[in-house]
Amino acid sequence: MNSSDWIDTGTACALLGVKPQTLYAYVSRKLVRAQADAADARRSLYARADVETLLQQNHRPRARAEVAEQAIRWGDPVLVTAISEVREGMLWLRGRPVDDCANTLTLEDMAALLWNTETVACPAIDIASTLPDPIGRALEFLAQTVTGASPMQQLTPEEIAREGGRLMSGVTNALLGRNATGPIHLRLGRAWAQEPQGCDDLRRALVLLSDHELNPSTFAVRISASTGTSLPAALLSGLATLSGPRHGGVASVARAALQAALDGNQQAFLTEHADRSPYGFGFGHPLYPAGDPRARHILDRLAPDTPPAVALRTLSRRFGLSPNIDAALATMSMVYGLPDEAAFTIFAVGRLAGWIAHAIEQVESGEIIRPRARYRERS
Template identity: 45%
Template sequence: MSWISAEQALALLGTKPQTLYANVSRGRIAARPDPSDPRRSLYRRDDVERLASRHKGRPPAKAVAAEAIAWGEPVLTTAISTVRNGRLLYRGQDAARLAETATLGGVARLLWNASAEVDFAGRARALQPGMAAAYRAVAELAATDLPANGRSLTLLLRDAARTVSFLAGALAAPGTDPVHERLARQWGRPDAADPIRRALVLLAEHELNASTFAARVTASTGAPLSAAVLAGLAALSGPLHGTASQSMAGLVEEARRLGPEAAVNAHLRRGQPLPCFGHRLYLDGDVRAPALMASFVMPPHLAALAEAGERLSGEKPNIDFALTGLTAAFGLPDDAPLTIFALARSVGWLAHALEQVETGALIRPRAHYVGVEPPVE
């Protein structure tokens, strides 16, 4: 992520400082303090260049579409969630506040507009709980469930709850208690139940991220809701999304050998962004991270790394860092972050799938062809 000075930003924009500051306040340009001089600000180059290109004239429709697909302007209408003024909102309610007391079932009630807290009880147990079992369980449902189109909301809500129950059965211990307690029991750490609960709530939904878009496109075809969750799981498996916390392993090991400050400096000198620091949607840091980290004591080596990383990069630890800290603090399995992420986000995928089914519209964007043209006859 590249940052530039106010002078450089103004030169690119060709505007007055007041216009630059107005664009920052409206969330169009990300800004952060200059690590070398906290009295000055730096501005995200990508945001400045995008606005500068607009000022040169109204861009063609294909340019607008291309920009929107990668952190650009909103492309779909939703009433489920948004990130606004540094807050993550679930149907208008602050997710960080919800995380103080809510359960995943309670958040499902909110996001799905259900009449009561959703029960994800399950008595079946996978022979080898984990992500492989999760894929198999949801794929089996997707292969046999009825299409979503033409079915009542009551039946769709039942399908949604059953899908999450199957997923929970593949990832957590069986039982009728809340899923955060079942995960804690599965991992032999009952004292981790409340932090896991918080993580599930904070990760349940995050607007139109990659996996949610995949789930929503699938739902738009009329496919079963379980198929939408399967699509979400597939997208979540990528290192730029659900497994992002695994990218921190190298940095953590380097910090153990060299010390946190030396490790961060070495990383930055290589021109690499620090893994698990910063988030494009949050100008002042990923609000989910402190909401989760407040529920446990960060291991000293990770606390030192968080301090050095923020001080030297100007970016705060994000939710992936917090999940890494949670895993280390309680000695959870290495795949715990992805397990928590997948189970939590399935609720958000289903909220979007339900909303998309209600529209009855197929999501079918066009591609801008840049390949070989046929010969002129």
């Protein structure tokens, strides 16, 4: 194809009559090819032939079941929410751009905003687990807390906020493996021996990760909450889902890729993981064709000449895609000398605020989430 065969986002959306999110869904399902704009790596271009073929296909009537099946994979939202949305290349949290939130709020402040409450307190919670694995300790804490917990429908908003603060505190301490107190970002900073700037960047990262529409772990929380379960049970569903290597575990793979690049083993590492897409290494994002704003916020605060930042740019050029939040988290963790599990800990602790907000919203809706299945014979 020559340059005239590639069109920008606005043109592709206009031809198809869809929003950018739907166009990105087509790309993720390999219905439309995309490539970085040689004149501006922050922009993406789309194959005109693929767009025109898809336009012809979309003119034929489609059964409701087929539409629903396609929509659930990076498609239009399957639930209405007032908590967060990706719009115009920016993540908005309760109507505020995520950059603004990260500049001014702590995670506790962010939780109060997302939960529609005045303040959120995270009291001291003692953790007695002897498990060596951070995820195991956090799952164990939530599982133990489920016993005796009341269904959310039986709690007042004030009681839910108090329980949410306790659960955020307990999960944080379980992931860290220590009985820490104080603001969440300072607990992480003290555990990882950070100076004030490092602590502030941890605060920002927690806020940036506090919510992100209906990602897999958030959807799992909402499904659980829709059945009338307790808040710790709903969070248990979310944390278990986040622990998967294709969700919360991507940052660990991104860190390994960065380390391989630093060690001069980049090609061997990528060959060994040839089954992974660039997204699986933390590069590119179907919802952000011009680049993940959360990643930019983190990376703009890091010195560009540090070895991890240089390695990140090398991988970004290799993939022809901008880093997303996972690769940015991995880079920040390496620059500050954080432990290997730090990126997951930051992700999980920050996302707790959003999970609780979605659990509250789902309970208030009074609806149960129950999609239908379409049977298909296995070949």
